[in-house]
Amino acid sequence: MARILKTDGMKKCIGxxxxxLVCSGLNRQNHSISKSAIRIKTSGGLSGKFVANACIAxxxxxxxxxxxxxxxxxxxxxxxVILDSKKCISCRKCAKACIVGAVYFDELQNTPIICxxxxxxxxxxxxxxxxxxEVSDDx
Amino acid sequence: xxxxxxxxxxYIDLSxxxxxxxxxxxxxxxxxxxxxxxxxLEENLKGDLDAFDETQPIVFAIGPLxxxxxxxxxxxxxxxxxxxxxxxxxxxxxxLALTMLHAGYDAVVITGKADRPCxxxxxxTDIDIKDARALWQISSDDVGRIIRERETGEGKRxxxxxxxxxxxLVRFASVCVDTYRHFGRLGLGAVFGSKNLKAISxxxxxxxxxxxxxxxxxxxNDIYKRATDTGIMSxxxxxxxxxxxxxxxxxxxxxxxxxxxxxxxxxxxISGEAFAEKNLVRKMACTGxxxxxxxxxxxxxxxxEGYEYESMNVGYDYExxxxxxxxxxxxxSDDILELIERVENKGIDAMSTGVALGWATEAFAKKLITExxxxxxxxxxxxxxxxxxxxxxxxxENEFYRMLGEGAYRASEVYGGQDFALTFGRNEMPxxxxxxxxxxxxxxxxxxxxxxxxxxxxxxTAKEFDKEKLVDSLFSEEKERCLLNSLVICLFARxxxxxxxxxxxxxxVGRNYTDExxxxxxxxxxxxxxxxxxxCGFSQTDIKLPRRLFETKSMxxxxxxxxxxxxxxxxxxxxxxxxxxx
Numbered sequence: 001m002a003r004i005l006k007t008d009g010m011k012k013c014i015g016x017x018x019x020x021l022v023c024s025g026l027n028r029q030n031h032s033i034s035k036s037a038i039r040i041k042t043s044g045g046l047s048g049k050f051v052a053n054a055c056i057a058x059x060x061x062x063x064x065x066x067x068x069x070x071x072x073x074x075x076x077x078x079x080x081v082i083l084d085s086k087k088c089i090s091c092r093k094c095a096k097a098c099i100v101g102a103v104y105f106d107e108l109q110n111t112p113i114i115c116x117x118x119x120x121x122x123x124x125x126x127x128x129x130x131x132x133x134e135v136s137d138d139x
Numbered sequence: 140x141x142x143x144x145x146x147x148x149x150y151i152d153l154s155x156x157x158x159x160x161x162x163x164x165x166x167x168x169x170x171x172x173x174x175x176x177x178x179x180l181e182e183n184l185k186g187d188l189d190a191f192d193e194t195q196p197i198v199f200a201i202g203p204l205x206x207x208x209x210x211x212x213x214x215x216x217x218x219x220x221x222x223x224x225x226x227x228x229x230x231x232x233x234x235l236a237l238t239m240l241h242a243g244y245d246a247v248v249i250t251g252k253a254d255r256p257c258x259x260x261x262x263x264t265d266i267d268i269k270d271a272r273a274l275w276q277i278s279s280d281d282v283g284r285i286i287r288e289r290e291t292g293e294g295k296r297x298x299x300x301x302x303x304x305x306x307x308l309v310r311f312a313s314v315c316v317d318t319y320r321h322f323g324r325l326g327l328g329a330v331f332g333s334k335n336l337k338a339i340s341x342x343x344x345x346x347x348x349x350x351x352x353x354x355x356x357x358x359x360n361d362i363y364k365r366a367t368d369t370g371i372m373s374x375x376x377x378x379x380x381x382x383x384x385x386x387x388x389x390x391x392x393x394x395x396x397x398x399x400x401x402x403x404x405x406x407x408x409i410s411g412e413a414f415a416e417k418n419l420v421r422k423m424a425c426t427g428x429x430x431x432x433x434x435x436x437x438x439x440x441x442x443x444e445g446y447e448y449e450s451m452n453v454g455y456d457y458e459x460x461x462x463x464x465x466x467x468x469x470x471x472s473d474d475i476l477e478l479i480e481r482v483e484n485k486g487i488d489a490m491s492t493g494v495a496l497g498w499a500t501e502a503f504a505k506k507l508i509t510e511x512x513x514x515x516x517x518x519x520x521x522x523x524x525x526x527x528x529x530x531x532x533x534x535x536e537n538e539f540y541r542m543l544g545e546g547a548y549r550a551s552e553v554y555g556g557q558d559f560a561l562t563f564g565r566n567e568m569p570x571x572x573x574x575x576x577x578x579x580x581x582x583x584x585x586x587x588x589x590x591x592x593x594x595x596x597x598x599x600t601a602k603e604f605d606k607e608k609l610v611d612s613l614f615s616e617e618k619e620r621c622l623l624n625s626l627v628i629c630l631f632a633r634x635x636x637x638x639x640x641x642x643x644x645x646x647x648v649g650r651n652y653t654d655e656x657x658x659x660x661x662x663x664x665x666x667x668x669x670x671x672x673x674x675c676g677f678s679q680t681d682i683k684l685p686r687r688l689f690e691t692k693s694m695x696x697x698x699x700x701x702x703x704x705x706x707x708x709x710x711x712x713x714x715x716x717x718x719x720x721x
Binding site for chain 2: 014015016017018021025026029030031032033034035039040041042047107108124126127
């Protein structure tokens with residue numbers, strides 16, 4: 001069974017940013033929150049709600065993969081995509097194609113930041129905002 | 140700077156509008172945070188000049204573990220305090236520390252005075268001093284919103300700002316950090332005001348590769364587990380700091396009605412549980428803290444016929460509940476939230492405000508002042524009048540409120556009642572009347588705060604009263620906290636960050652220290668702070684304790700004035716020995 005990230009508990013978010021710290025650290029060996037594949041933002045200042053922007057694991061047609069001219073993004077079983085950075089030419093078409101704005105770009109490495117649905121962010125979330133869900137393989 | 144052998148300091152001079160960036164290798168001897176900020180304050184301070192003199196510096200600093208380890212979330216601000224006239228030191232959480240780290244500065248020093256109201260915008264590629272004329276006299280809440288809409292960097296940004304209280308130079312004005320946190324104490328807001336500085340916005344998103352991921356993440360994991368799985372931090376998340384109301388009240392350590400009593404008959408309706416059940420709508424965290432102690436209460440107020448309500452979300456904590464609650468005889472959580480909201484909007488320190496109003500209320504009852512001065516009758520429990528008084532105070536409505544804005548000490552010099560103006564070195568008291576530990580602790584601590592040496596905690600945990608033990612505990616805690624505050628951890632996590640833990644954390648990011656080196660560093664930092672106090676003309680031997688402390692029974696019984704001064708003398712001797720050390 002494949003697993004995908006679900007961000008449906010965000011109403012409980014306390015805004016600690018641990019998910020971003022852990023994602024940047026584990027996946028990109030970087031302390032910067034700008035390297036994270038999940039982004040926590042506030043809507044309307046701190047008195048507003050916290051929202052999470054992360055890959056929603058599209059199944060079937062994946063717009064980011066479709067937009068990639070070099071085939072660097074392959075469908076990931078269960079949802080989302082897998083990046084083959086050797087094929088990536090840094091055109092950023094995937095970032096533009098993602099309608100939920102969940103494909104970020106690493107300006108220094110010149111590659112998109114693609115969520116692997118590894119579950120690290122959910123594992124470290126202290127307030128039950130993020131979770132992993134088992135899904136069947138759509139491919 | 141993380142992974143570098145220097146401390147990166149950004150200097151901004153508002154008079155000349157010039158900036159400078161220094162890489163200071165020598166400052167690494169001061170670890171970070173309060174150590175570095177003390178040194179920078181000492182270098183830039185004019186001890187003999189007024190706190191509002193335009194040459195006086197404001198220093199902000201973060202530490203070597205900031206954000207990258209759990210609960211290392213604070214920024215320290217240092218300045219000459221307009222309230223006490225000596226060492227000003229204040230801490231705030233929120234996002235400020237994260238953004239300083241990611242903007243690439245360990246410390247920021249601001250001097251000079253802008254020729255017109257301004258705000259500073261700092262990002263990794265720019266520093267700008269911008270026009271804020273139209274923002275003057277606008278509440279800190281609205282200013283946050285306006286700057287948020289003007290500046291980029293959503294989610295990676297911190298906006299710190301003052302309200303009218305700071306602009307009007309109320310000597311205990313605060314600086315609001317990201318809506319729910321503050322540099323509350325000792326008047327940093329007024330120093331901002333004196334510089335025509337309304338706000339600072341910092342955006343940080345620089346690249347920071349991890350040098351040794353394996354060792355870093357091993358220590359991170361260990362600390363994360365202890366912060367979230369063990370019970371060490373749960374009290375801060377569950378009820379939050381207001382959990383203190385009940386035990387302090389039961390044992391007689393909750394300052395009530397201007398410390399005429401140590402317990403409050405309505406404590407049940409202002410306890411942590413009462414707030415949680417009636418008002419709590421949300422908990423929040425400073426960035427990098429998986430605990431989340433920020434408790435937001437909702438206040439619903441009717442403003443017209445036909446079910447017309449306005450609602451406000453207000454952050455609450457123990458110290459605010461004490462100062463604007465029991466200390467003023469205010470007996471409901473709704474009323475306290477209303478007073479907090481008013482204090483927030485005006486941008487003044489809740490603790491000093493409550494304690495100053497407590498003095499004024501008793502002075503009013505004793506007819507030292509009359510309604511001609513106070514405009515409204517000041518009576519314990521009269522929330523509606525306190526709301527007005529807070530506005531008069533922040534707006535410096537008349538001569539009396541102008542004096543009250545100078546602090547309870549100065550106001551009582553003019554109007555009388557110094558015996559019941561509860562200040563330590565001119566700083567209004569914190570919410571603990573627990574015994575010699577609290578009284579002596581507040582008196583001798585570098586910034587006259589309960590957080591410097593935890594004397595109140597000694598009172599609550601010591602099995603027996605022993606003068607030597609108390610003084611030793613205050614002295615060693617004061618020094619150890621120089622290290623914790625140089626890392627700028629949140630002190631709620633002090634039980635997690637013992638020496639062994641933070642030494643490992645430092646080593647995992649390439650900074651290796653022996654115990655002896657850390658001891659030396661603590662001495663060096665504490666000595667710097669004492670030198671700053673002396674340079675400002677402060678003498679610990681001149682400290683005067685208000686009589687009321689010895690008239691109202693504390694948690695550990697009646698206190699004797701002579702003993703308190705004896706203990707202060709014993710502490711002073713230790714300080715002198717430290718200062719005489721080569």
